[in-house]
Amino acid sequence: MATPPDPDYLRYRHRRHGMDHQRYAWSQLHEREPVAWPGGARVAFWVNVCVQFFPLNPRGAPFTAPGGMSMPYPDLRHFSLRDYGNRVGIFRMLDAFDRWRVKPSFAVNGAIIERAPYLLSALRERGDEIVAHGWDMDSLHHGGLTPMEETDLIRRSIDSLEEATGRPVRGWLSPARNESPLTPDLLKEQGIAWFADWVNDEMPYRFLTRAGDLWAMPLSNELEDRFILMQNLHSEESWVEQVCDACDFLLKEAAESGGRMLSLNLHPWVLGQPHRIARLEQALEYVTSQSGVWPATPEEILENPSFRA
Amino acid sequence: MQPDLKLYDYWPYRDRPRIVWPGGARIAFWVAPNIEFYELDPPANPYRKPWPRPYPDVGGYSIRDYGNRVGHERQMRLLERHGIRGSVSLSAALCEHHPEIIEACAELDWEFFSHGIYNTRYTYGLSEEQERTMILDAMDSIEKHTGRRPAGYLAPALSHSEHTMDLFAEAGGIYTCDLFHDDQPTPVRVRGGQRFISIPYSLEMNDTIAYVVNRIEPRRYGSMLRDNFDRLYAEGETGGTVMCIPTHNYQVSCPHRLAALEQAIGYITGHDGVWVTTGREIAEYFLANYYDSAVEDIRRKREAAGGDTA
Numbered sequence: 001m002a003t004p005p006d007p008d009y010l011r012y013r014h015r016r017h018g019m020d021h022q023r024y025a026w027s028q029l030h031e032r033e034p035v036a037w038p039g040g041a042r043v044a045f046w047v048n049v050c051v052q053f054f055p056l057n058p059r060g061a062p063f064t065a066p067g068g069m070s071m072p073y074p075d076l077r078h079f080s081l082r083d084y085g086n087r088v089g090i091f092r093m094l095d096a097f098d099r100w101r102v103k104p105s106f107a108v109n110g111a112i113i114e115r116a117p118y119l120l121s122a123l124r125e126r127g128d129e130i131v132a133h134g135w136d137m138d139s140l141h142h143g144g145l146t147p148m149e150e151t152d153l154i155r156r157s158i159d160s161l162e163e164a165t166g167r168p169v170r171g172w173l174s175p176a177r178n179e180s181p182l183t184p185d186l187l188k189e190q191g192i193a194w195f196a197d198w199v200n201d202e203m204p205y206r207f208l209t210r211a212g213d214l215w216a217m218p219l220s221n222e223l224e225d226r227f228i229l230m231q232n233l234h235s236e237e238s239w240v241e242q243v244c245d246a247c248d249f250l251l252k253e254a255a256e257s258g259g260r261m262l263s264l265n266l267h268p269w270v271l272g273q274p275h276r277i278a279r280l281e282q283a284l285e286y287v288t289s290q291s292g293v294w295p296a297t298p299e300e301i302l303e304n305p306s307f308r309a
Numbered sequence: 310m311q312p313d314l315k316l317y318d319y320w321p322y323r324d325r326p327r328i329v330w331p332g333g334a335r336i337a338f339w340v341a342p343n344i345e346f347y348e349l350d351p352p353a354n355p356y357r358k359p360w361p362r363p364y365p366d367v368g369g370y371s372i373r374d375y376g377n378r379v380g381h382e383r384q385m386r387l388l389e390r391h392g393i394r395g396s397v398s399l400s401a402a403l404c405e406h407h408p409e410i411i412e413a414c415a416e417l418d419w420e421f422f423s424h425g426i427y428n429t430r431y432t433y434g435l436s437e438e439q440e441r442t443m444i445l446d447a448m449d450s451i452e453k454h455t456g457r458r459p460a461g462y463l464a465p466a467l468s469h470s471e472h473t474m475d476l477f478a479e480a481g482g483i484y485t486c487d488l489f490h491d492d493q494p495t496p497v498r499v500r501g502g503q504r505f506i507s508i509p510y511s512l513e514m515n516d517t518i519a520y521v522v523n524r525i526e527p528r529r530y531g532s533m534l535r536d537n538f539d540r541l542y543a544e545g546e547t548g549g550t551v552m553c554i555p556t557h558n559y560q561v562s563c564p565h566r567l568a569a570l571e572q573a574i575g576y577i578t579g580h581d582g583v584w585v586t587t588g589r590e591i592a593e594y595f596l597a598n599y600y601d602s603a604v605e606d607i608r609r610k611r612e613a614a615g616g617d618t619a
Contacts, residue, residue, distance in 0.1 A: 005354050005434045010443055012426065014348070015402050019374075021349050028409065030382040062363050143363055179367050197367050200374035202564075221368065222563050232524040242527060246564035253383075253564075262564070 023184070024207050024216070034258020035203065035306045041294030042254035043247065044301050045287055046263045047104040048173070048196070048219055049093060050133060051119070053111040054082045058138040065137045065176035067226065067269070082269045086116050089272015093280065094126075100284035102295045104266075107133035107173040110157040113164045120164045129297045131171035132157045132192070143180045150180055154190045170194060171298050173219070185209040194302060202250075202261055204307050215307060217263075217298055224265040229276070236279040243283040251292055261301070262287065314471055316497050317490060317507065318607050326602040328493065328549030330594070334584035335545030336538075337591045338577055341486070341510060341555045342384055343398040343424060343463075343517075344414075346406050347373045351429035357468065359429040372559050373428075377403075380562030381410055387571055389417060391578050396588040398424040398463045398486070398555070401447035404454035411454055420587040421455050422486070423447045423477075425465025432468040441476050448480055460589045461486060463510065478503040484592035486510035492541060492550050494595040496604050504596055508588050509551040513537070516560040516570075531569030538577045545582070551591060552577075 014020035037044055056079045058069050067082060069075040097104055106128055113120050123130065134141065135157050141150055158169050172187050172195040179197055184207055187195055194204070194215035199222075207216040221227055223246060228239045247262055254260040264283075271280045287293055301307070330337050349370050351359045360366035388395050397414055399421045404411055414421070425432075426447055432440055444462070452458040462477045463486040474485055478499040485497060488507040499505045512518050514537055519530045534554060541550040554574075561570045578585055595603075 004436060004439075006352055009352055009354070009430070009435070010426075010439060010446075012402060012430075015405050015426075017405060017408070020346075020406070026407065027378065028382060029379045031409075143365075177368055178362065179365060181365055198371040199368065200371040200378055202375075202379050220563075221372065223565055232526075234524075234526045238526040238528070242565035245527070245566075245568045249564040249567050 022208060024205060027205065029202060030257060032203070033306065035304060037259040037294050037296075037304070039294065040292075042259060042292035043250045043290075044259060044261045044294050044296040045102065046219070046261060046296055046298060046301060047097070047102050048131065048263065048265050049090070049104050049106050050173070050265065050267050051086060051090065051106055051108040051112050052082065052133065052175075052267070052269075053109045053115055053136040054079060055136055055138045060138070061140065062142045062144060062178075063140070063176075065140060065178075066231070067267070068137055085267060085269030085272050086112065086119055089268035089277075090119065092272050092277045093266070093268055094122075096277065096281045096284055099281070100288045102284055102288060103128065103297050105129040105131050105171065105297050107131040107171075108161060109133050109136045109175070110160040111136040113160045117164075124165045129171070129299050130161050130165050130167065130169060131173055131196075131298070132161055132169050133173050134175040137175050140176055140178045141174050141180050141183045142178055145180055147182055147186065150182065151186050151190065154186055154192075158190060158192075171196070171217070173197065177221070184214055185211055188212055188214050194298060196298075203259075204302060215302055217301075218261055219263045219265050221265070223263075224267075225270040226267050229270055236276050240279050240283050240286070244286050247287045247290060247293070251290060254292070262293075311471070316474055316488065317495055318498075318611060320491075320495060320603075320607045321610065322492070325493070325548055326599060326606050327547065328595075328599055330549045330584040332584060333582065335549055335582045336542050337549065337551045337584045337586050338538075339396055339551070339553050339586055339588055339591060340388060340393050340574075341398050341463075341553055341588065342381075342388075342395045343555065343557045344377070344381065344400065344403055344410060345373065345398075345424065345428040345557070346377075346400040346403045348427055348429040351427065354431045354433055356433035357431050357466075376557060376559030376562065377407055377410060380558035382413075383562040383567060384556060384558050385413060385417070387567065387574070391574050393574070393578070393585055394419050394587055396420040396422060396461070398422060399451060399459075400424050400426065400428050400465070401450040402426050404450050408454065415455055420589050421451050421457070421459055422461030422463065422588060423451060423459045423482075424463045426450075428466050431466055432464055432470050432473060435470065437470075437472055437476070440470055440472065441480070444476050444480050448482075460484060460592060461508065463487060472500075474505065475500045478505040483596060484508045484588060486588065492544075493548070494551065494591065494599070494603075496600060496607070504600055506592055506595060506600065508591050508595075509553055510555055511537075511553045514553065515555040517557050520560050520566070527566040527569040530566070531573045534570075534573035535576050538573075542580060542583070553588075
């Protein structure tokens with residue numbers, strides 16, 4: 001005989017207009033006031049590069065982050081391949097960004113600062129926008145942490161980056177995009193202005209916390225290199241096609257609906273490989289050569305009057 | 310548990326009574342956008358976890374919310390451009406959460422069929438009475454918000470019991486999308502003896518199966534849709550077939566996937582002899598014109614093969 005679920009299984013506590021939670025207002029993209037980008041641009045092109053440390057001895061709480069160790073200890077193959085991205089791959093990517101005049105942001109694990117100080121100082125000299133990306137890829141934010149433990153993780157991540165770059169950190173991307181029920185509240189309390197964990201929109205929107213509003217920035221998971229190449233096992237050619245198709249579509253939609261965003265989340269350990277870097281170059285060349293594309297950082301995007309506090 | 314619920318009889322795909330769709334069409338083509346609401350914090354079900362990650366599963370929840378915030382409008386306009394009225398597989402609670410979407414679809418004369426209350430509330434483990442309550446709640450709610458009682462059912466998250474078909478037929482439904490055994494409508498046996506049928510809905514053409522389970526590339530999805538159509542269109546000359554594209558506004562409506570869908574839909578609707586229609590219209594036409602001959606043909610073939618005549 002079947003085990004019945006709880007007798008209250010068919011009670012629906014949040015069945016009402018809007019969302020089933022209090023985190024943001026229900027709003028359809030096409031209903032909003034059109035956004036005007038600088039210079040009449042139609043699509044803001046935001047590239048974010050993840051600079052990550054995957055410990056060799058993950059605890060995996062509450063799970064192992066995508067890209068984390070998957071073989072018995074010591075899983076040197078995956079450990080060193082992830083390091084490859086920060087040693088080799090990222091410099092190929094920086095050259096490509098410079099060549100196509102794209103200004104990426106860098107979401108950096110706090111643990112990177114001690115491990116790759118040269119890389120951090122190179123990014124500081126370039127003046128790129130640095131985004132906090134938690135402590136490392138095995139320090140996930142989740143409901144099993146006490147609020148104090150999670151606050152400490154956030155604080156350490158932000159402090160280490162601010163110290164290394166001498167600039168305030170405004171943005172946040174959680175490792176594996178995982179959150180505890182309190183993460184947005186704690187981020188706001190620690191001075192974060194925007195975060196990019198939620199993938200429910202293609203334009204910035206207001207996210208409510210107990211300490212005031214955060215801006216939720218759209219950073220597509222479906223178009224990211226790791227998702228398409230490593231998880232879906234699509235070809236490199238297909239990744240380029242998908243980026244170009246997305247760009248074409250958004251340019252067309254923006255002509256009728258106001259400014260749109262094309263966001264790419266990239267990993268040096270994926271796209272920085274010798275056999276893949278030309279595909280990144282191809283995608284950057286295509287997107288940046290379209291008229292109406294504005295390569296922009298999160299900071300520049302959020303300066304738009306539509307997103308004023 | 311039983312080895313087979315005996316919902317339908319074996320019925321070989323040859324020498325069937327010839328179906329001709331309205332206007333002499335050889336294929337009935339319908340698109341079924343799933344418009345779903347997933348809860349951030351649904352109650353536990355002993356048989357199936359609603360989310361793979363612990364609460365809050367930000368990734369799983371937020372991409373589905375993307376479908377309603379961003380994707381729906383895009384897909385609706387795409388279908389409108391190609392003269393297609395969607396047949397919505399609807400989480401009934403969406404009538405309360407997002408009535409704006411319901412109104413926009415109703416304005417285009419789309420069909421709404423039932424897909425349960427939430428896609429995070431499963432049929433598994435419900436008593437017969439509980440399942441009846443859920444089925445009636447969804448039908449009442451959709452009727453209240455759209456003015457028409459739904460005719461079809463796709464069980465929430467494709468979760469079923471042994472009595473799902475019986476209960477839906479008893480509630481006045483006429484078709485199910487839950488069975489994938491055929492490329493034509495077929496009779497489905499229900500305990501009350503109602504004239505109840507299965508309409509081909511297709512798991513293989515379902516965008517979520519293609520993109521999430523089979524992880525295929527967008528352009529390959531487009532070419533699969535065209536190949537699927539080509540064969541069913543060719544076979545439709547000897548007996549009308551049905552092709553369905555089941556979609557999800559959080560999959561097909563991503564900017565990097567829309568071109569593949571639009572090309573395939575343009576290709577399909579560019580042919581003569583395609584009846585661009587809805588699930589309900591297919592069901593009603595089949596019931597009115599072919600149901601009896603199908604039942605008779607199934608019986609005749611079973612007897613000719615020496616099968617039992619019960």
